Amino acid sequence: MGRHHLSSQINFTNVNTTQAAQTAKQWTEFLLHNNFNAGFIREIDMSANCPAIFDNDGNKFCINFVDNKQNYHKKKAGIKSELISKALGTGRYGLKVLDLSAGLGIDSVFLAQLGYEVTALERNPLIYLALNEAAQHAADNGMSLNLKFEFGDSLNYLLQNKNKTDVIYFDPMFPEKTKSALPRQEMVFFRNLVGSDDDAAQVLEAAMSFNGAKRVVVKRPIKAPQLLNPHSSTEGKLIRFDIYGVRL
Numbered sequence: 001m002g003r004h005h006l007s008s009q010i011n012f013t014n015v016n017t018t019q020a021a022q023t024a025k026q027w028t029e030f031l032l033h034n035n036f037n038a039g040f041i042r043e044i045d046m047s048a049n050c051p052a053i054f055d056n057d058g059n060k061f062c063i064n065f066v067d068n069k070q071n072y073h074k075k076k077a078g079i080k081s082e083l084i085s086k087a088l089g090t091g092r093y094g095l096k097v098l099d100l101s102a103g104l105g106i107d108s109v110f111l112a113q114l115g116y117e118v119t120a121l122e123r124n125p126l127i128y129l130a131l132n133e134a135a136q137h138a139a140d141n142g143m144s145l146n147l148k149f150e151f152g153d154s155l156n157y158l159l160q161n162k163n164k165t166d167v168i169y170f171d172p173m174f175p176e177k178t179k180s181a182l183p184r185q186e187m188v189f190f191r192n193l194v195g196s197d198d199d200a201a202q203v204l205e206a207a208m209s210f211n212g213a214k215r216v217v218v219k220r221p222i223k224a225p226q227l228l229n230p231h232s233s234t235e236g237k238l239i240r241f242d243i244y245g246v247r248l
């Protein structure tokens, strides 16, 4: 079994191809550069289509848009009918979406499949790397998406960036247990990795005054309190979209 130790902290296994070695090197440099605390990561297995990240309890985490384990290819009723798209205005404010919380990329991929042009931000360096790898793997497998991931904190982006967007989408981590897209053990790992996004209300405030944005939509579990007082809401079975109209 090939091994790749570029730092004492991160243990890459099954590094058996030049490509895998290159990815392991890039990931290590990026994680070190961004002061990622790899304390509870046991190994990153490079043998599969998506690098499989294991924590010390053996919980596994992997992002792959192609194999659809996390329901990336949802049934699409179309840009005019899907609840998430209705919340965003079905394209009438424009198709550029800034997703402030990429996470597993499920919503970003879905929006891109509906026809939106998505820029998705993620502040966790390991998740960002996994998303980027997944996007590359999707492209290599003929899945063409108008979607790019950027690394960084959304609050900084909103305060510093002058790029225009039409609408903004935000799905911060909710602290309580809710039904999730991930199997339980992966959810435990994901929660440990990203924490609870306690700055969400502050991010929303910045989003509401961001350059060009006509609407900000926040996804919440159906019973969760609102982050701020929305203009309106639209409800599904388990989730709710709170709509903040910036320029209606």
Ligand SMILES: C[S@@+](CC[C@H](N)C(=O)[O-])C[C@H]1O[C@@H](n2cnc3c(N)ncnc32)[C@H](O)[C@@H]1O
Pocket (backbone or CB within 6 Å): 100, 101, 102, 103, 104, 105, 106, 107, 108, 121, 122, 123, 124, 127, 152, 153, 154, 155, 171, 172, 173, 174, 194, 197, 203
């Ligand atoms: C609940 S998950 C989002 C799930 C995502 N909507 C999906 O469909 O997979 C929240 C993610 O947003 C990221 N996040 C939350 N607040 C952020 C911020 N201010 N800047 C950048 N990323 C943020 C977290 O690190 C986490 O990965």
